[in-house]
Amino acid sequence: MSTLTEPRHQPAAAAAPRIAQPVNFVRTVTSEWIKFRTLRSSWLVLLAAVVGVIVIGQLIGYNTGKSFSHLAPEDAAPSGVMQGYFLGQLLIGVLGVLFVTGEYATGMIRSTATAVPRRLPVLAAKALVYGLVAVVTMVPTCIVTFLGAMAFRSHYGHGSSLGDPGNLRVVIGTGVYLALIGLLGGAIGWIVRNTAGGISTLVGLILVLPVLFEVVPGTWAKSVSKFFPSNAGSSFVSTVHAADTLTPWTGLVVLVAWVVAAIALAAVLLKRRDV
């Protein structure tokens, strides 16, 4: 193969430095970061997730501290105060969907795909940018939630510290769980390419389907249900281990497998379909 570069027929530009450089992954990531931070909706939804998880955590901390002796085990456990993540996962998941489907809804994807016509770097860059944003905002949010809620509980003598067994895993894990759901949302966005469809699919997968399987009679349904992303995730972010659920680290592995599989499917479709 020849590695010679062809001469360009552009006399004026020959002396001047080139205006455009080759596309690479770092530049693609930079572009995606600009895209993320220049949409007001990104910050509004993130803010809602941060505030939602923290406020719900403080309410739980206060209430469960006050009536500690009447609580079910999973509410009494230290991980009980992290349950604001139910709201958080919806917001972070939906924002993940929107980060992708917003491009399809507005036609931006056509500009994106002409700027980076290999396409897969865009998928990877979006996942990296959004994954990092979610981890960087949600892990501190979860730490603040825990410390604040435990301050309420301590007031009633039922506090627990970050250093107690399992707590650090749960607190940091909740932040990581939220980021993984965000990535799952993004992958669904690439697959479905439509905001309403993407959000419905995500909600169906993480909220509706597990509940449907709960009410199906027979044990097989329960043994399948524990492998759903949200159930696997909740095994990971809980300090109590209920029967019929996965162990924490198996839960994490299963959740990551979901995300990886969804991204792989998204990549295949992105490469194969017309924009």
Place this chain on the structure above:
Amino acid sequence: MIEARGLTKKYGEKTAVDDVTFTIRPGIVTGFLGPNGAGKSTTMRMIVGLDAPTTGTVTVNGRPFAEHASPLHEVGVLLEARAVHTGRSAENHLLAMAATAGISRRRVQEVIELVGLQDVARKRVGAFSLGMGQRLGIAAALLGDPQTIMLDEPVNGLDPEGVRWVRHLLRGLADEGRTVFVSSHLMSEMALTADHLIVVGRGRLIRDMSVSDFIASASTESVRVRSPQATELRELLLGKGAKVSSSARNELDVVGLTTDEIGTTAAESQLTLYELSPVQASLEEAFMELTGESVEYRSHTVEESAA
């Protein structure tokens, strides 16, 4: 340089582009002309790899578009469909595009000024008028100082000043040695802007020729004659091999003879002429004639649809 070879695109049963082969050369403006649904936009999407051809190939500057290291520097493209996130400002849109190719903030400002959007660059694109959106699209196309510029109906929504500006811009880019490929429905616009024409209809290539050849070949000249003795004159002209039709009493439309020949013929038989004037078919009519059979979405007059 854009080279399409046997380019075909099917959407299910529908063949949008049908075995099209052409070469778009640098240094000139090439117009891409055809009625609605002819396959212009589809062809352009295939050129930049948004749609994959069903069969055939298309290369830009010698390679498939996606294989270029710096795509924005190879082809600047304005697509027909909107391609900007409405929630972002024009400036941020361009900055995000620029980032993929390491293009400086200064260059972004430069193209914003070039298209005249400096006053609204920080406004949300969602609030833009059609013309402002087109200008932003043109700015994005020019961002990477591309060797090839491809614009799908760039004057759509532009005011007369904007139309003139685009015309000059395209000419200037071609004069710098770049490849310029512009689509349009309007033959008259292309006659002013383009040097070369690619005409398509129903996905097929109909013509690939220079604008001057097109104008020369396509415009059939006729002569309008008014005479109180039109019936007699008609016989004489038919005898000389002309084609004669009549659209009003005492009025003839003659094809195949010059005004001189018709005048002489009339004088020889002492026939009175009130009018003798050459009529040039407009470019638009020539274009319609050319693509007449390949018009897919025809509008009907009231009587036609009533019948």
